Amino acid sequence: MSQSPSVALPMPKKSKRVGIVGAGMAGLYAAYRLKLSTDPSITVSLYELDGRVGGRVKTHRFTAEKDQYFEAGAMRIPSTQMHQPTFDLINLLKDTHHANLNLIPYHLTTSGNRIFVNGILKNGGDDRTAKALGFELPAPYDGQTADALLLSAIKNVLDLLDRDFEQGWKLLMQYDKVPFRSYLLGLEWPVSVIDFVETMCSQTNQFALSFSELIMQNLDFDTKDWFTLDGGMDQLPQALAGVVGMDNITFGARVQKVEENGDGVTICAETPRGRVEQTFDKVILAIPPSALRMIPDRPRWDSRKEQAIRAMFYEALYKIGLRFKTRFWEHVQPPSLGGQSTTDMPIRWIVYPSNGIGSKGPGVLLLYSWNTDASVWSSIPFNERLKSSIWHLSKVFPNVDIYDQFIAAEDLAWSEHNPTGDAMFLPGQFSEYFEIARRKEGNIYFAGEHLSRHHTWITGAIDSARSTAEQVISDFAFKQCPTGWIPPTGTEPNEHYDPEAHRTKVIKGGVENVKNNREEFEKSVLDAV
Structure with a gap:
């Protein structure tokens, strides 16, 4: 009786397990990007402290x-x-x-938006100069609006960025250690004028932030549309979680330990159903520094890394x-x-x-x-x-x-609450802590809007998470991973994407629009007066 020929069955591929702490926009997008990888062996598990997804999108x-x-x-x-x-x-x-x-x-x-300052109520279209709003400023500042004064303070920087963006960006980084208030004092603005502009254009003590942070804010808030x-807005993270898979998210999980060992990285968390422990090949900590600090049992990295985690504002x-x-x-x-x-x-x-x-x-x-x-x-x-x-x-x-x-x-x-607020760097924190804070440590990676160059925004979380996820994919494959903002459906992008070069190009292209929008807004205010 002849034997049928033996058939060699393919060995199942070993899954590449990624644990993600945090199901805010950064954690969700990192999971989404990993699931879109052409490597089907990558699996993701998320641990979220709250009973919902989204983090600061609520x-x-x-x-x-x-x-x-x-x-x-x-x-x-x-x-x-x-x-x-x-x-x-x-x-x-x-x-x-x-x-x-x-x-x-x-x-x-x-x-029609009203203003109420110094006990004075103004309707939309009313005179909004410092004098009309009850601010006692020296001439010629008293006859100007806060928006006009702010534009005058940053116009030279915007012009330099317009003429030669590379030089302008270098200047921005040189001023990173300077508080925006100190920059204005360097322009010989009286303190009363600085206080007026901060009150009307920002919020109290916001000008204590770095010069570079305030310039980046203005690149956002001078947008017309x-x-x-x-x-x-919470529909966005909910939709993203639906694609990632709600079964892949453990809610009510307070992470107590993150430990790197020979088998990978182990996460231990207390959940409503008891203590859970799982070992992963790689772990992404997509949580703000305050939450990272409060994990009782975690690795302690070099002193500069720990300083960055403690200090980022x-x-x-x-x-x-x-x-x-x-x-x-x-x-x-x-x-x-x-x-x-x-x-x-x-x-x-x-x-x-x-x-x-x-x-x-x-x-x-x-x-x-x-x-x-x-x-x-x-x-x-x-x-x-x-x-x-x-x-x-x-x-x-x-x-x-x-x-x-x-x-x-x-x-x-x-x-x-867990996020504590939004990232807004103090003087020097961008130039001193940014690269250190987002640097991976062994098989532990980091993501979050604070680790992007565009703090507070959803785009910042996406930017950071994408970079981190692609680093994980590259490390799994031991080769450079092609990148891009959003991959084509079900595939990885075809073209290599350089985040820094793209950001430089985008900011350079947007400078003239920012300047024009400010001038148009100021003109409309003056016309109304």
Whole structure:
């Protein structure tokens, strides 16, 4: 009896296991990028402390009714080339994965937005020079607006970037160790003038940040067109998590140990179902420095790395959403149809929703402060926060019975939660800590918006996560991995992508638009006066 020929069965490929701590935008995008790799043996497991995905992308919904929500975290996307990765991701999730993500215009400012400073209430279109707003400045500063003064302070830097971007960027890095306030003092601005510009254009003590950080902020906020997701920004991380696979995410996981050993990297976490322990080939820590520091049992790296983890600055953020019976801000004269009001009171910014403009029924306002202005809210209980918010809001709308209009409120002080706030580097931190902080350590990698060159934004998280994921893929393959912002569906990109060269090109191309937008905005203000 003849024997049938033996058939050599293929040996199953050993999976390449990647553990990711954090299911915010950086952790989710890193997992997404790894799943899109042409290497099918890569598997991902995520550990998330909260009971949701998204990190600092968080939407609070008062009810299931349309437009009854506010953004407790990320709330807008500038329409610039720098932020194209976020738009590309949204489009990819829509087109390829059928995510219900609909962008609508976000109004950063509108003509009806009020100002309340020094006890003076100004309507949209009123005189907004320093003198008109009650700021006692020496001539000729007293007859200028804060926006005009800020433009005059940074115009030379923008011009240099326009003429020779490489030289301009070198100058920016040379000034990285200089606080923006010190830069303005170097221009022989009186302190009172600096305080006026900071009050009207930023928030208290923001000018203590590095010169380079403030310039990067201005590259964002001088954008004309902005967008947001209709129905809430948290739909983006939820859609991303759906593609990554919710089964791959362990929620309520407080990581207690990260240990590198001969078999890989072991993660131990306490979860609602008990202690879990798993060993991976590689681990990505996609969490802010504060969370990394609080992992009790983790490797201790060299002194410069540990200094960077301790020192990278996150500023406090405070938001409170107030639900009212009507959208009264759209019915006063002049109406605020989106945009925001500036005040010097603790509430600082009043953000009018860009969603649901003109609709009937209840509406939601957002009061928003950050840095020093946000820190004061953490010292008082919620009932006092609410009373203070409504009282101050009534000063901006003296002809509206705010108390009668009020229905409900919810707030979030980010300093009391895991992210603690958003990354905003102090002088010298970019040039001294950035490269050290994002450097991998053995089989442990790092990701997050703080490890990008575009702090606070979703695009920063995407930028960092993509770079980290591609480094992991390359290390698995022992070869250079081709890169790019968003890979073609189901494949890796064909062309090599140099993040630094791309960023240089994008910023250079955007400088002239930034300058023109500022000049057009200032012209419109002067014409109104």
